[in-house]
Amino acid sequence: MKKNKNWIQNIMRSFHINSKKEIVDFFVRLIFMISTIISASFIVIIVAFIAREGIKPFVTDNDGLGAVNLFKFLSGRVWLTGTTFQSNLYSVGFIIINTIYVALLSLLIAMPIGVLTALFIAKIAPKKLSSIMRTVIELLAAIPSIVYGLFGAGVILPFVYNFAKTLGIQSPGGNSVLATVIVLSLMILPTITALSEVAIRSVGKDIEHGSLALGATKTQTHFKVILTSAKSGIFSSAILGIGRALGEATAVSLVAGNSQNGPSFGIFQTTSTLTSTMLQGLKETIGIDYDIRFSVGIVLMIVILITNMILNYVKKKVGNVNVK
Amino acid sequence: MSNVFTINNLNLHYGDFQALKDISLDVERNKVTALIGPSGCGKSTFLRCLNRMNDLIDDCQIDGEVLYHDNNVYDKNYDVISLRTKVGMVFQKPNPFPMTIFDNIAYGPRCQGIKDKTELTKIVETSLKKAALWEEVKNRLKENAMSLSGGQQQRLCIARAIAMEPEVILMDEPTSALDPIATLKIEQLINDLKENYAIVIVTHSMQQAARISDNTAFFHMGELIEYNTTDIIFTTPANGKTEDYITGRFG
Numbered sequence: 061m062k063k064n065k066n067w068i069q070n071i072m073r074s075f076h077i078n079s080k081k082e083i084v085d086f087f088v089r090l091i092f093m094i095s096t097i098i099s100a101s102f103i104v105i106i107v108a109f110i111a112r113e114g115i116k117p118f119v120t121d122n123d124g125l126g127a128v129n130l131f132k133f134l135s136g137r138v139w140l141t142g143t144t145f146q147s148n149l150y151s152v153g154f155i156i157i158n159t160i161y162v163a164l165l166s167l168l169i170a171m172p173i174g175v176l177t178a179l180f181i182a183k184i185a186p187k188k189l190s191s192i193m194r195t196v197i198e199l200l201a202a203i204p205s206i207v208y209g210l211f212g213a214g215v216i217l218p219f220v221y222n223f224a225k226t227l228g229i230q231s232p233g234g235n236s237v238l239a240t241v242i243v244l245s246l247m248i249l250p251t252i253t254a255l256s257e258v259a260i261r262s263v264g265k266d267i268e269h270g271s272l273a274l275g276a277t278k279t280q281t282h283f284k285v286i287l288t289s290a291k292s293g294i295f296s297s298a299i300l301g302i303g304r305a306l307g308e309a310t311a312v313s314l315v316a317g318n319s320q321n322g323p324s325f326g327i328f329q330t331t332s333t334l335t336s337t338m339l340q341g342l343k344e345t346i347g348i349d350y351d352i353r354f355s356v357g358i359v360l361m362i363v364i365l366i367t368n369m370i371l372n373y374v375k376k377k378v379g380n381v382n383v384k
Numbered sequence: 385m386s387n388v389f390t391i392n393n394l395n396l397h398y399g400d401f402q403a404l405k406d407i408s409l410d411v412e413r414n415k416v417t418a419l420i421g422p423s424g425c426g427k428s429t430f431l432r433c434l435n436r437m438n439d440l441i442d443d444c445q446i447d448g449e450v451l452y453h454d455n456n457v458y459d460k461n462y463d464v465i466s467l468r469t470k471v472g473m474v475f476q477k478p479n480p481f482p483m484t485i486f487d488n489i490a491y492g493p494r495c496q497g498i499k500d501k502t503e504l505t506k507i508v509e510t511s512l513k514k515a516a517l518w519e520e521v522k523n524r525l526k527e528n529a530m531s532l533s534g535g536q537q538q539r540l541c542i543a544r545a546i547a548m549e550p551e552v553i554l555m556d557e558p559t560s561a562l563d564p565i566a567t568l569k570i571e572q573l574i575n576d577l578k579e580n581y582a583i584v585i586v587t588h589s590m591q592q593a594a595r596i597s598d599n600t601a602f603f604h605m606g607e608l609i610e611y612n613t614t615d616i617i618f619t620t621p622a623n624g625k626t627e628d629y630i631t632g633r634f635g
Contacts, residue, residue, distance in 0.1 A: 266479040270541070273437060274492040274548060275469035284491070289482050 113354035122348040138321045154322035159333040163305035166244035174252030182260040201250035209311030212243035235317030238327040248301035259293020295375040309335035334360040394448035405606045416583045418597035425603040435471040472545030476557040478537035480529035492548045515543035535566025555585040602626045
């Protein structure tokens with residue numbers, strides 16, 4: 061019995077546990093650690109699975125079609141699905157460009173509107189109005205993407221179609237870069253607004269008063285001091301916004317037109333993004349045409365990773381000011 | 385002798401609470417005027433009336449006159465922006481903007497439309513020199529102002545106010561967040577500055593009021609109990625409450 065106790069004490073000592081309280085503490089920490097391991101391991105499992113499937117088209121001969129050339133895959137301008145299962149000429153080069161193009165355009169539209177709205181809600185609007193606005197924005201941010209997609213298909217597409225018609229341009233049902241950008245802007249606007257609003261609201265009153273006491277007008281104070289003080293948080297909102305724009309599939313595939321070649325820069329051209337390409341016909345295909353979508357998935361993850369890294373770098377460069 | 389501010393029968397309410405009761409007092413040019421009194425006595429509120437910073441507080445009602453060069457700053461048509469360029473303010477907690485030291489000082493002049501780089505450079509240099517900060521920061525003007533120490537930040541805020549070439553500088557307990565050495569530097573600075581500016585300073589420290597001010601006003605429960613030269617207030621106060629306060633019997 062005594063020996064047994066010594067054995068337990070030795071284990072406890074090796075984990076730096078000296079009392080009963082510390083035993084509880086040890087187990088609580090253990091629970092935290094296990095939770096972390098579970099959630100982190102899912103990321104590893106998902107990435108590993110996608111990678112395993114996605115590499116197939118490049119390393120196997122795809123049931124006699126031959127391996128896909130990685131360089132052509134990344135640089136080509138045609139996504140060949142017309143003769144499905146007959147060819148290995150898939151490429152996502154133009155789709156990568158399309159994806160980044162529409163995401164950046166959406167950010168370009170949503171960012172100024174979102175930040176100005178946030179400024180209005182946080183600093184200019186009367187208290188009652190701003191609390192109503194805040195609720196509305198939160199609701200908008202919670203609307204599922206398919207709803208935005210349906211709105212896009214039902215409202216934006218006819219609008220773009222008619223708009224193109226008045227300009228004398230034939231638009232295929234309105235499916236276009238423009239429609240995609242409008243839908244994506246609408247989707248990321250609440251995210252950007254909500255996060256920017258929090259960032260703006262958290263700028264200290266003392267800084268605001270300091271500016272006003274120097275004879276700056278309210279507008280000067282808002283733009284020169286409050287926005288610059290909040291720019292780190294505003295940048296974070298842009299990062300999340302562009303992440304959502306890059307990763308959005310459902311809504312985009314309803315309005316993009318899913319073009320098979322490109323890149324499409326004209327606003328009335330049909331387009332396709334990495335996500336819409338992955339989604340299109342996923343359930344009705346097999347072989348290389350199925351596997352290649354996982355390769356697109358890898359590309360998408362890399363694109364998002366690189367975009368985030370670039371934006372984080374820029375954020376550090378311009379926004380490292382929230383030292384208190 | 386000339387007054388920059390003449391305050392007549394000033395009353396201020398926050399909602400139902402009367403924070404200032406019938407205050408009348410003159411602020412003299414080239415003098416340091418100290419406002420002392422226990423917490424909540426209204427001295428900071430009074431200070432903020434002078435550059436209308438109380439406008440920013442909801443539910444704040446003011447009547448009476450605050451005459452700045454014979455014009456009531458609470459007149460409906462009074463240009464509050466120009467008032468604040470003439471009446472600078474330094475806050476309790478150093479509040480530099482999160483930008484470079486240069487941009488902090490240049491902020492006020494830029495807001496007034498000065499864009500010329502050489503002129504701004506000159507303003508920045510003279511302001512920092514007047515605030516006795518130039519020697520410490522002249523090689524790091526491009527650094528973020530947040531990297532300065534607390535005392536340096538407060539002198540930066542003073543320099544920022546000076547850059548506007550104001551006539552009056554209001555200081556709301558400018559040393560309460562600083563260590564004794566930084567406090568000493570600010571006090572010396574105040575002494576130098578009064579050659580060119582009228583200074584109104586709120587302070588919790590009676591020693592500080594005695595050290596640096598020419599005139600002292602004692603506030604209690606929203607009332608101005610006594611206003612006189614600092615010498616008289618601290619040696620032969622007329623009011624019993626003043627005597628109790630300066631001898632440390634309450635407050």
